[in-house]
Amino acid sequence: MEEVRIGVAGLGGRGRGWVRLLQKVRGYRITALYDWIQPLHEPALALVERKDGVRLHSDWESFLADDQVDAVALCVRCREQGAMAAQVLEAGKHVNSEVPAAHTLEDCWRIVLAAERSGRVYQLAEQTRYWGFVEAWRDTVARGLIGRVTFCEGQYIGYYGTRQFFQDTRTGRFFGVEEIPGHPEAKPTWLHEMPPIHYLPHELSPMLKVLDDRVVEVTAMSTGAPSHSHPEIGQPDIQVALMKTEKDAILRMATGFTQPVPHARGHHWYQVMGTRGCLEWRRSGHERPKMWLADGQMHDLADVDWRAERTDAPAEARASGHGDADYYVHVAFRDAVLGVRPLQFDVYRAMDTAAPAILAADSIARGSQLLKVPDFRPGAARRAGEMPKGA
Numbered sequence: 001m002e003e004v005r006i007g008v009a010g011l012g013g014r015g016r017g018w019v020r021l022l023q024k025v026r027g028y029r030i031t032a033l034y035d036w037i038q039p040l041h042e043p044a045l046a047l048v049e050r051k052d053g054v055r056l057h058s059d060w061e062s063f064l065a066d067d068q069v070d071a072v073a074l075c076v077r078c079r080e081q082g083a084m085a086a087q088v089l090e091a092g093k094h095v096n097s098e099v100p101a102a103h104t105l106e107d108c109w110r111i112v113l114a115a116e117r118s119g120r121v122y123q124l125a126e127q128t129r130y131w132g133f134v135e136a137w138r139d140t141v142a143r144g145l146i147g148r149v150t151f152c153e154g155q156y157i158g159y160y161g162t163r164q165f166f167q168d169t170r171t172g173r174f175f176g177v178e179e180i181p182g183h184p185e186a187k188p189t190w191l192h193e194m195p196p197i198h199y200l201p202h203e204l205s206p207m208l209k210v211l212d213d214r215v216v217e218v219t220a221m222s223t224g225a226p227s228h229s230h231p232e233i234g235q236p237d238i239q240v241a242l243m244k245t246e247k248d249a250i251l252r253m254a255t256g257f258t259q260p261v262p263h264a265r266g267h268h269w270y271q272v273m274g275t276r277g278c279l280e281w282r283r284s285g286h287e288r289p290k291m292w293l294a295d296g297q298m299h300d301l302a303d304v305d306w307r308a309e310r311t312d313a314p315a316e317a318r319a320s321g322h323g324d325a326d327y328y329v330h331v332a333f334r335d336a337v338l339g340v341r342p343l344q345f346d347v348y349r350a351m352d353t354a355a356p357a358i359l360a361a362d363s364i365a366r367g368s369q370l371l372k373v374p375d376f377r378p379g380a381a382r383r384a385g386e387m388p389k390g391a
Contacts, residue, residue, distance in 0.1 A: 009063065016043065105374075132307050147276030150250065237258050348377045
């Protein structure tokens with residue numbers, strides 16, 4: 001195989017973005033497009049440069065059976081996302097899935113077992129782990145410059161405003177809250193029901209990479225639903241999880257998508273504290289990230305010019321999206337499918353980021369009960385391709 005014949009599933013804004021980007025990364029050819037909302041087909045097809053032979057599907061089963069598809073770019077946002085990823089693997093195809101990986105622990109296990117049984121590649125397309133400052137922080141921690149890490153924070157307070165919560169499923173058009181009275185065809189999307197904490201992989205993935213660690217316990221709390229900012233939206237404004245890792249660090253992770261914040265402050269913020277220093281991402285657009293080293297003759301936090309964009313990025317990565325990180329996601333998946341190099345962020349590390357988020361929501365539903373996070377890797381408790389003993 002010299003190129004990956006890929007089908008894009010989910011043709012909304014993010015899916016169409018992938019259609020554009022996949023054509024800029026060498027080694028891909030788009031051969032099929034899927035969305036159950038048929039009016040989204042033609043706008044997506046119009047973006048494909050090599051249209052000859054590209055098949056359009058509105059039926060999921062026919063898309064899975066398409067013999068022109070080696071791999072699937074799964075760009076859906078629905079309750080069934082994890083099951084759909086597993087179905088792709090069970091159909092003998094590789095899958096590159098948008099965040100989050102799944103919405104139930106059962107679907108996490110189904111993905112792992114399907115990947116093990118099929119031998120196909122599963123990647124969670126989480127891009128923040130490729131940011132430049134994440135690489136710098138990982139190196140700093142690995143070299144022991146801040147001592148033993150004891151505390152880590154991550155938060156994704158990404159204000160979506162009133163969009164993405166209502167959609168006309170006949171056309172795919174989204175509506176803001178202020179438009180709802182004049183558009184009875186607009187129905188609540190999955191985001192109304194989805195616990196915001198499920199979207200935590202964008203915080204856990206980079207921080208677990210920095211720490212080279214995994215979460216073993218989680219508890220969480222939430223503000224009430226519906227939103228205080230927009231009562232028309234069923235989501236709570238903020239959910240916060242406390243987690244303990246295998247290496248005995250405590251993580252505080254927060255998410256929310258209806259809480260208004262300045263755009264520059266919104267989205268992602270991180271902090272890593274160790275016994276001999278700390279690292280902190282910028283809190284506003286006019287600030288810089290900061291570092292303090294106890295052994296560095298430093299009396300206070302100092303500004304450091306870390307950025308999301310990497311200093312070692314190739315030209316083709318520039319403007320690929322999310323601080324140039326989207327390029328690395330697709331290159332890593334391509335190389336794994338073609339057998340060039342195995343995934344560093346494999347199916348087990350992907351579930352290390354998905355399962356704690358799912359269990360955080362379960363903890364909230366159970367009155368902030370402390371829950372154990374399973375290790376999805378095969379070992380004494382289970383063989384590859386089998387569920388754990390006693391599960």
